[in-house]
Amino acid sequence: MMKKVIMGLLIVVLTIGLTACGQAPADTQENETEISNKQNESASPEAALDYPTETLNWTIAFGPGGGNDIMARTLIEILEKYDLYGHPIVPENREGGSGAVGWGFLNNQHGNPYHISTTSGSFITTPLLSEPGFNYEHFTHIALMATDDLLFLVPGDAPYATLADFVEAAQANNMKIGGIGAANVDRLVPATFAQEAGFDFEYVSFNGQGELVTAILSGSLDAIMGNPAEVVGQIDAGELKPLAFSGQQRLDQYPDVPTFTEEGYDVNISMPRGVIMPGGVSEEVRNWWIETMKKVAETPEWQAYIDDNMLTESILYGDDFTKYLEETNAVFEVMMRDLEIIE
Numbered sequence: 001m002m003k004k005v006i007m008g009l010l011i012v013v014l015t016i017g018l019t020a021c022g023q024a025p026a027d028t029q030e031n032e033t034e035i036s037n038k039q040n041e042s043a044s045p046e047a048a049l050d051y052p053t054e055t056l057n058w059t060i061a062f063g064p065g066g067g068n069d070i071m072a073r074t075l076i077e078i079l080e081k082y083d084l085y086g087h088p089i090v091p092e093n094r095e096g097g098s099g100a101v102g103w104g105f106l107n108n109q110h111g112n113p114y115h116i117s118t119t120s121g122s123f124i125t126t127p128l129l130s131e132p133g134f135n136y137e138h139f140t141h142i143a144l145m146a147t148d149d150l151l152f153l154v155p156g157d158a159p160y161a162t163l164a165d166f167v168e169a170a171q172a173n174n175m176k177i178g179g180i181g182a183a184n185v186d187r188l189v190p191a192t193f194a195q196e197a198g199f200d201f202e203y204v205s206f207n208g209q210g211e212l213v214t215a216i217l218s219g220s221l222d223a224i225m226g227n228p229a230e231v232v233g234q235i236d237a238g239e240l241k242p243l244a245f246s247g248q249q250r251l252d253q254y255p256d257v258p259t260f261t262e263e264g265y266d267v268n269i270s271m272p273r274g275v276i277m278p279g280g281v282s283e284e285v286r287n288w289w290i291e292t293m294k295k296v297a298e299t300p301e302w303q304a305y306i307d308d309n310m311l312t313e314s315i316l317y318g319d320d321f322t323k324y325l326e327e328t329n330a331v332f333e334v335m336m337r338d339l340e341i342i343e
Contacts, residue, residue: 052087052114056114058116062093064210065210067120068119079296097130098181102117107134111279112278115277116277117275119272120148121186121332123272125184125187128329128332128342129336135329139277140286141276141321143316145297146273146312146315149245149246150186151245152189170201176204178212178223179206180206187203189225191203192265193267212224213226224240232253244259244263247259248268269335297315
C-alpha cells in the first residue's frame with residue numbers, strides 16, 4: 001500500500017476546504033449507485049446550478065502514455081462510470097513546449113466552464129523558464145489530488161550497481177540524462193543531484209514517455225528520470241535499472257531502491273497532480289467541481305490508480321490548492337535560480 005497523507009492532517013485540510021464550500025465531508029461511498037445518488041441529492045446551492053449542460057473538453061498538455069495523460073484518462077473514466085458529469089467528455093492531447101501548448105490553449109478559454117485540464121511539475125516550471133503568456137495564477141484551481149516522485153534509471157546492462165558507481169563515472173564523463181519537459185521536475189531532480197554530487201551533465205528533454213524510453217534503450221542517453229508506473233515493464237524485464245528514488249520514502253514496490261536522501265543528497269521534489277480550469281470560471285462552477293472531485297477521490301478506482309501508479313495521495317481543494325501552488329512556485333523559482341536554469 002502506498003504511503004498516505006497522515007489522517008489527522010488530511011481531516012484538517014478537508015475541513016478547511018469543505019468549510020469554504022459550506023458543506024460537511026461526504027461519507028465514504030461503497031458502490032457506484034450511492035456515489036451517483038450523492039451527486040443528485042446534494043442540498044448545497046450548487047445543486048440548483050444549471051451545470052453541466054454541454055460536452056466537456058479535457059486538455060492533456062503532454063503526449064499519450066505519460067503521467068499527465070494517465071491521470072486525465074483515469075479521471076474521465078471515473079466521471080463516466082459513476083455518471084458524475086452526465087455529458088460527453090472529450091480528451092485531447094495538445095503536447096509541445098513542456099506543457100505550454102496545452103495550458104496556453106486552456107488559458108485562452110477564459111471563463112469557459114466546459115474546459116478543464118490536469119497539472120504536473122511543468123505547470124509551475126514552464127512559466128518560470130519561458131514566457132508562455134500564463135502562469136499558475138491565470139487558472140481556476142479545483143483540486144490537488146496527488147503528488148508524484150521519480151526514479152533515476154540507467155540501462156539494465158549499465159556498469160553501475162549503485163548510485164555511488166554512477167557518480168564516480170559521471171565525475172569523469174559528461175553524462176546525458178533525459179526527462180519529460182525542458183524545465184520540469186524531471187530536470188530539477190538530476191540538476192540538484194549533480195550539483196551536490198559534483199558532476200556536469202547534459203539534459204535532454206522529451207515531450208512523451210515513449211520517446212524518452214526509446215532513447216535510453218537505444219543507447220542515446222546514460223540515464224533518465226521516470227515515473228515508476230511508466231517504466232515498471234522495462235524494470236521487470238531488466239531493460240532499465242533504478243538507482244535512486246526522489247520521494248521521501250522508498251517505494252513499497254521497489255524496497256531495495258534507496259532514496260536520494262538516504263544516499264546523502266538533498267533531493268525531494270514532487271510533481272503536483274491536480275485539476276484546473278480556465279481563469280474566470282464562476283465560483284458556483286468551481287464549487288461544483290470541488291464537490292465532484294471529492295466524490296472521485298472516494299471511489300475504489302481512484303485508490304487503485306494511486307496504488308498502481310505509485311503516487312502519494314495528497315488532497316487539497318480550492319483555496320488550499322491555490323496556497324499550495326503559491327508555495328511550490330516560490331520554492332521552484334529559488335531552486336531554478338540556484339541551479340542557474342533561470343537568471
